Amino acid sequence: xxxxxxxxxxxxxxxxxxxxxxxxxxxxxxxxxxxxxxxxxxxxxxxxxxxxxxxxxxxxxxxxxxxxxxxxxxxxxxxxxxxxxxxxxxxxxxxxxxxxxxxxxxxxxxx
Amino acid sequence: xxxxxxxxxxxxxxxxxxxxxxxxxxxxxxxxxxxxxxxxxxxxxxxxxxxxxxxxxxxxxxxxxxxxxxxxxxxxxxxxxxxxxxxxxxxxxxxxxxxxxxxxxxxxxxxxxxxxxxxxxxxxxxxxxxxxxxxxxxxxxxxxxxx
Numbered sequence: 001x002x003x004x005x006x007x008x009x010x011x012x013x014x015x016x017x018x019x020x021x022x023x024x025x026x027x028x029x030x031x032x033x034x035x036x037x038x039x040x041x042x043x044x045x046x047x048x049x050x051x052x053x054x055x056x057x058x059x060x061x062x063x064x065x066x067x068x069x070x071x072x073x074x075x076x077x078x079x080x081x082x083x084x085x086x087x088x089x090x091x092x093x094x095x096x097x098x099x100x101x102x103x104x105x106x107x108x109x110x111x
Numbered sequence: 112x113x114x115x116x117x118x119x120x121x122x123x124x125x126x127x128x129x130x131x132x133x134x135x136x137x138x139x140x141x142x143x144x145x146x147x148x149x150x151x152x153x154x155x156x157x158x159x160x161x162x163x164x165x166x167x168x169x170x171x172x173x174x175x176x177x178x179x180x181x182x183x184x185x186x187x188x189x190x191x192x193x194x195x196x197x198x199x200x201x202x203x204x205x206x207x208x209x210x211x212x213x214x215x216x217x218x219x220x221x222x223x224x225x226x227x228x229x230x231x232x233x234x235x236x237x238x239x240x241x242x243x244x245x246x247x248x249x250x251x252x253x254x255x256x257x258x
Binding site for chain 2: 030034037038041044045048053054055057058061062064065066068069071072073075076077078079080082083085086087089090093
């Protein structure tokens with residue numbers, strides 16, 4: 001059986017795009033919206049300190065918590081990104097595996 | 112002695128073996144979904160937000176709620192120990208450490224009488240988004256495990 005390597009490569013790329021596309025949306029939603037919220041709240045925080053609604057000590061504590069929260073959001077986004085890469089690689093390998101199963105009868109027993 | 116000639120099919124055998132080996136592997140770049148971490152973080156998320164919502168009306172004395180901080184810190188310390196033992200779980204371990212640091216900071220602020228309605232209004236969404244991000248990551252891992 002002849003293997004059309006161009007078609008296989010195109011199918012592998014399509015599998016990668018499908019997987020990455022789903023995950024990229026999750027990452028964009030998480031990072032875009034939440035980082036904007038953090039920035040808005042920090043602007044409000046400076047106003048509240050200026051107005052005397054919050055003390056400098058309170059603001060320092062809030063900013064420590066905010067910094068850890070921002071870092072966690074970024075870490076989670078990075079984790080989802082790595083997961084997307086893992087799924088994309090395995091999807092591409094899956095395409096190749098199916099091609100080999102079709103091309104070499106009997107090979108399924110060792111895959 | 113006559114050496115038999117290598118046919119084109121025999122030449123292809125190493126190539127086929129390499130490809131066969133490659134496609135039989137599953138690439139793992141990150142630790143898999145952990146149901147215990149997901150469940151415990153979900154519980155902590157709810158307890159923390161319910162407490163903050165209640166405290167924004169009237170902040171309790173630290174001694175009356177010290178138990179909440181103790182339990183939360185112990186839960187996170189156990190989860191950190193659990194994930195530290197799993198290969199490729201550095202991101203989850205680091206995230207849990209950041210949550211633990213925030214529970215400790217909140218405790219410290221409470222002990223220093225810094226916690227009031229304005230303080231809670233500021234940290235409530237931070238802590239909500241922090242724990243929510245970890246849960247979203249766990250949900251992505253769960254979805255990947257199910258596919």
